Amino acid sequence: MELFWWLITIVLFAVGLIGTIAPILPGTTIILAAAVIHRLMLGAEKSIGWGTIIVLVLLTLATYALDIFAGYFGAKYFGATKWGMFGAILGAIVGLFFGVIGLFVGPVIGAVAGWGSLLGNIGGMLAKLIIGLSMIAIFLVTVPPPF
Numbered sequence: 001m002e003l004f005w006w007l008i009t010i011v012l013f014a015v016g017l018i019g020t021i022a023p024i025l026p027g028t029t030i031i032l033a034a035a036v037i038h039r040l041m042l043g044a045e046k047s048i049g050w051g052t053i054i055v056l057v058l059l060t061l062a063t064y065a066l067d068i069f070a071g072y073f074g075a076k077y078f079g080a081t082k083w084g085m086f087g088a089i090l091g092a093i094v095g096l097f098f099g100v101i102g103l104f105v106g107p108v109i110g111a112v113a114g115w116g117s118l119l120g121n122i123g124g125m126l127a128k129l130i131i132g133l134s135m136i137a138i139f140l141v142t143v144p145p146p147f
Helices: 002-021 027-042 050-077 082-110 114-142
Strands: none
Touching: 002 027, 002 114, 027 050, 027 114, 050 082, 050 114
16 A cells, blocks of 8 residues: 555656646645645655655745746846836736636736746746755655655
């Protein structure tokens, strides 16, 4: 049964990594869920500790902050006004509820410097991918091997 939960964890990690790039899926949240499920199903002696889960929660929250502020900083870099940057943040927050289209279109509509907002969102997506890979690495380093 232990190998079954490892398989589920690995599949969820893969889906989570896809989700860090494709905004349809909440990537790092799926990675966090995989780690928590692994912990709950296998117990403390065969999985990660709660301290590691806290670190993974903090990294997941950091990716949500990236989603919101990446468009803002991109718009700011390309010279948007204060209202344009506010529009980029508001567009990103509203866009989170509309999947892929909303994530890209929301900040562009909300910002005067739409190109900068788009580039900021792409940079944020790459940062989320790196954080997702880091979360998986932290999990793999701290969990005892299954064999």
